[in-house]
Structures are given as C-alpha cells and as structure tokens.
Amino acid sequence: SAEPVVLGIETSCDETGVGIVRGRVLLANAVASSMDEHARFGGVVPEIAARAHLESLTPTIERAVADAGIRLDDLDAVAVTCGPGLAGALMVGVSAAKALAIALQKPLYAVNHLVGHVGADLLRDPDPPRRADPPRGAGLRGVAGDVGELELPTVALLVSGGHTSLLLVRDLLDDVELLGETIDDAAGEAFDKVARLLGLPYPGGPEIDRAAASGDPRAIAFPRGLTRAKDLERHRYDFSFSGLKTSVARWVERREADGGSIPVADVAASFREAVADVLTAKAIAACRDHGVPRLLLGGGVAANARVRGLAAERAAAAGVALRVPPLSLCTDNGAMIASLGAQLVAAGHAPSGFAFGADSTLP
Ligand code: KG4
Ligand code: ZN
Numbered sequence: 628s629a630e631p632v633v634l635g636i637e638t639s640c641d642e643t644g645v646g647i648v649r650g651r652v653l654l655a656n657a658v659a660s661s662m663d664e665h666a667r668f669g670g671v672v673p674e675i676a677a678r679a680h681l682e683s684l685t686p687t688i689e690r691a692v693a694d695a696g697i698r699l700d701d702l703d704a705v706a707v708t709c710g711p712g713l714a715g716a717l718m719v720g721v722s723a724a725k726a727l728a729i730a731l732q733k734p735l736y737a738v739n740h741l742v743g744h745v746g747a748d749l750l751r752d753p754d755p756p757r758r759a760d761p762p763r764g765a766g767l768r769g770v771a772g773d774v775g776e777l778e779l780p781t782v783a784l785l786v787s788g789g790h791t792s793l794l795l796v797r798d799l800l801d802d803v804e805l806l807g808e809t810i811d812d813a814a815g816e817a818f819d820k821v822a823r824l825l826g827l828p829y830p831g832g833p834e835i836d837r838a839a840a841s842g843d844p845r846a847i848a849f850p851r852g853l854t855r856a857k858d859l860e861r862h863r864y865d866f867s868f869s870g871l872k873t874s875v876a877r878w879v880e881r882r883e884a885d886g887g888s889i890p891v892a893d894v895a896a897s898f899r900e901a902v903a904d905v906l907t908a909k910a911i912a913a914c915r916d917h918g919v920p921r922l923l924l925g926g927g928v929a930a931n932a933r934v935r936g937l938a939a940e941r942a943a944a945a946g947v948a949l950r951v952p953p954l955s956l957c958t959d960n961g962a963m964i965a966s967l968g969a970q971l972v973a974a975g976h977a978p979s980g981f982a983f984g985a986d987s988t989l990p
Contacts, residue, residue, distance in 0.1 A: 630651075631649070631972040632647065632648070632654075632703050633647070633702065633705070633706055633968040633972060634688070634699075634702050634705050634727070634961075634965055635647070635738070635961040635963070635965025635966070635968050636705070636707045636708065636720045636961055636964065637707075637720065637740070637959055637960060637961045637963070638712075638716050638717060638719050638723075639711070639720075640671060640676065640712055640716060641660060641661045641665060641671045642662075642959040642960065643679065643684055644657070644959055644964070645657045645658075645690070646961035646962025646966070647695040647697065647962075647965055648962060648969050650973065651749050651750055651966070653750045653962055655690075655691040655692070655694035655695035656691070656962040657687045657691040657961070658687070658955075658960055659687045661676055661683075662829075669823055670816075671788070673713045673714075677719055680716055680720065684720070688723075691961065699731055702731060703734075703972060704733050704978070705724050706724075706737075706738050706964050706967060706968025706971070707720050707723075707724035707735070707737060708738055708740045708743060709721055709737035709739070709983055709985055709986055710740065710986035711741070711789075711790075711988055711989040712789065712987060714985055717987060718984075721737075721984065721985045725981050728981075734972070735979055736968045736972070736976070736978055737983045738967045738968060740959075740989075741785055741792060741794070742803055743963040743964045744785045744787075744925035744926055745783050745796055745925060747925060747956040747966060748777050748950055748952050748956075749799075750963075750966050777950070778948075779921075780795060780919050781923050782794070782806075782914045782919050782921065782923070783923045783925060784910040784923070784925070785925045786924075786926040786928035786934070787813060787814075787815045787926030787958075787959070788813055788815035788816055788927060789813055790808070790809075790926065791808060791813045791814045791815075791928075792808045793805075793909060793910060793913055799967065800971060800974055807863065807864025807865040807866065807909070808865060809867065809868060810862065810865050810866070810867050811869040812868040812869045812872065813868070814866070814928045815832055815928045817872050818928065818931075819831040820872050821835065822834050825838070825889065825891050825895065826891075827891075830927075832931065836899065836930075838891050838892050839895040839896040841892045842891075842892030842893040842895050842896030842897070843893050843896055844896040844897055844900035845900075846893035846894075847893065848897070849874050849875060849900075849901040850870055851901055853866060854908070863912070864912075875894065878894070899931065899933050902931075902934070903934045903936075903937045906928075906934060906938075910938070911947060914945065920947050920948060921948050921950070922938065922949050922950070924950070925952060926958075929951060935951055938951070
C-alpha cells in the first residue's frame with residue numbers, strides 16, 4: 628500500500644509548525660515563530676504565544692501545502708500535538724487540527740510532543756543535497772538524506788527550553804519509558820537565564836554557544852547537578868540546573884562587587900561545559916545500564932555545539948551509535964508530529980476521534 632501522506636500541527640510553545648510527510652519522507656516543514664515578540668520579556672509569554680499561533684496557523688498550513696506540492700485532499704490523515712506544553716497554545720493547534728480533519732473527513736491523531744521529537748529522527752529528505760561539505764554536525768550521522776534506519780531500542784535525550792528528559796524507547800508507538808527528567812529548570816531555560824545574566828539577548832542558547840567558542844571551558848569550575856554518589860542513588864537519570872544557574876549568578880555578582888569586568892566568553896564556555904558534561908554523562912550511563920548501544924538527541928539544546936561534540940566523543944568511547952537530527956528538525960516543528968502520525972497510520976492504530984483536549988501536563 629502507498630505510504631500515508633500526513634499533515635502535522637505543532638503549537639505547544641512559541642513555534643507554529645506545520646509539516647507534511649509521506650511515510651518517512653519529508654515533504655514540507657513550515658515554521659513561524661513568535662520568538663521576537665517574547666524577546667523583550669526574556670522568555671515565552673503564554674498569552675502572546677497563543678495569539679500568535681491563531682494568527683500564523685492558517686498561513687503556515689497554506690505554506691506547507693504549497694511547499695509539499697500537494698492539495699489538502701491528498702492527505703490521508705492529520706496529526707497534532709495534544710501535550711505537554713502551554714495550555715492556550717496547544718488549544719489553538721488542537722482546534723485547528725480538528726477543524727481541518729472534520730472539513731476534509733480525514734482521521735485525526737493526537738500525538739505526545741516528546742515522542743514527536745523522536746519521530747523527527749525517522750525522516751528522510753526526499754531530495755538529499757549533493758554537496759561536498761556536510762552541514763554542521765552532520766558528521767555524526769552522515770549527510771542529510773543518508774540517515775539510515777532508526778534502530779530500536781534506543782535511549783533518547785530530549786533537551787529544550789521546556790523539557791529535559793531521558794527516554795528509553797523500545798517502541799515509538801507504545802513503549803516509551805521515562806528514565807529521568809529535570810527536577811527544576813529545563814536545560815534550555817538555564818541557557819536562557821544565564822545568557823540574561825551575561826547581558827546576552829533571548830533566546831540565550833545560540834548566544835552562549837557563540838560566546839563560548841572563544842572561551843576556556845576550564846576557567847571556572849561550575850557545579851554538575853545531581854552527580855554526587857548520594858544524589859545518584861535516587862536521581863541517577865535526573866537533572867538539575869537551578870543550582871548551576873545560581874552558581875553562575877553568584878560568580879558574576881562577586882566579580883562585579885570586586886569591580887572586575889566579566890569574562891563573558893570564559894563564563895559561557897565553563898557554563899556550557901557543565902551542562903554538556905552532565906547531559907552526556909547521564910545519557911551514556913543510561914545506554915550502558917540498559918545495554919542499549921544507541922543514543923538519539925533531540926530538542927533545541929541538541930543544536931549546541933559542545934553538547935553535540937561531547938556526545939559524539941563519549942558515544943564513540945562507549946561504543947554507542949549516536950543519531951542527531953538536522954538542526955531544523957531538532958527545534959520544535961510540525962514535521963516530527965506528522966512523522967509520528969504517519970507511523971500510527973501505517974501501524975493501523977485507531978484514530979484519536981474528536982473528544983480529546985489539550986493536556987498541558989501530559990506525561
Ligand atoms: O526545542 P526548542 O526549539 O523549543 C522548546 O520546546 O523549548 O528549544 C528552544 C531552546 C531555547 O531555550 C534555546 O535557548 C535553546 O533551545 N537552544 C540552544 C541552542 N539553540 C537553541 N541551547 C544551547 N545551544 C544552542 N545552540
Ligand atoms: Zn520540543
């Protein structure tokens with residue numbers, strides 16, 4: 628049978644994402660972001676995000692359909708993120724997806740945002756670019772389009788502005804185990820807060836990454852959360868970044884009180900090193916403990932150069948195969964939701980119907 632053509636809608640945070648796939652082939656990935664509107668508040672404002680989704684969703688659907696070169700009638704199903712995320716933001720996407728599915732008389736699938744991030748890793752580019760220089764970070768998994776098959780089980784490390792989760796994925800559709808998660812701030816949130824301390828603009832992740840490139844990662848010994856023997860007993864796969872953030876804040880305050888200037892590059896590099904160290908050490912430990920020699924990265928923080936680099940180093944040393952999606956599929960997008968939807972259709976799963984709502988705290 629033909630591979631299902633699925634449109635996926637993602638509105639859990641500040642990205643309005645609409646993707647279209649045919650089975651595992653990526654046809655379109657249109658994203659509109661309200662990031663700029665939140666910048667002056669230093670973080671995502673839920674009310675602004677929801678209103679922005681309402682304004683951008685229809686044009687983004689139109690753009691995705693045009694990019695994919697299909698007609699809405701060609702769709703076999705619609706998929707949508709139903710949680711976790713910002714309640715009001717999710718409701719806009721869920722309502723739009725229901726309207727679309729009802730109007731087109733197509734089945735509708737509700738998808739968990741976190742599992743969607745893993746779905747991103749299934750996708751192939753229909754028209755792989757033939758270029759001599761692989762895109763940044765592509766050395767880890769070959770040139771886009773030449774991605775091989777996703778092998779299961781795999782450990783997945785999902786790190787973004789809203790979540791920091793370590794998953795054991797035995798089956799994408801019905802066997803995803805949460806091994807651990809952050810007990811306070813998400814990793815991306817820590818990047819954004821530390822950037823603010825250093826006077827860098829929002830979102831802070833890419834800014835810190837850039838500043839850190841010329842800094843010394845050993846300049847300042849910042850703490851690694853939940854890594855002491857005592858913590859590991861109860862929180863082997865959990866993360867904590869608020870102590871690290873506070874430690875950076877205190878360090879900067881002390882330096883300012885002493886009348887010294889802030890060595891932004893060194894602080895950024897030392898902070899980035901602390902985050903990358905903990906994330907990759909715990910992810911590799913999970914692979915070892917569970918005898919799973921595969922690790923997959925996802926989420927906006929997986930775009931971080933040091934997170935990618937250290938993951939590659941440690942995975943190689945541990946004999947773990949590492950998969951990192953292209954940057955455009957790491958950050959929130961609709962293609963990953965469409966991808967998971969296509970898997971659900973192909974596996975013959977029953978559609979979700981229309982009675983489901985948005986669940987901001989979906990496990
Ligand atoms: O996955 P994403 O686009 O949206 C959420 O679901 O949150 O992730 C956004 C987060 C932001 O906190 C941003 O600062 C962080 O990912 N981020 C980075 C980098 N690029 C984006 N953090 C560290 N290094 C980066 N290069
Ligand atoms: Zn996300």
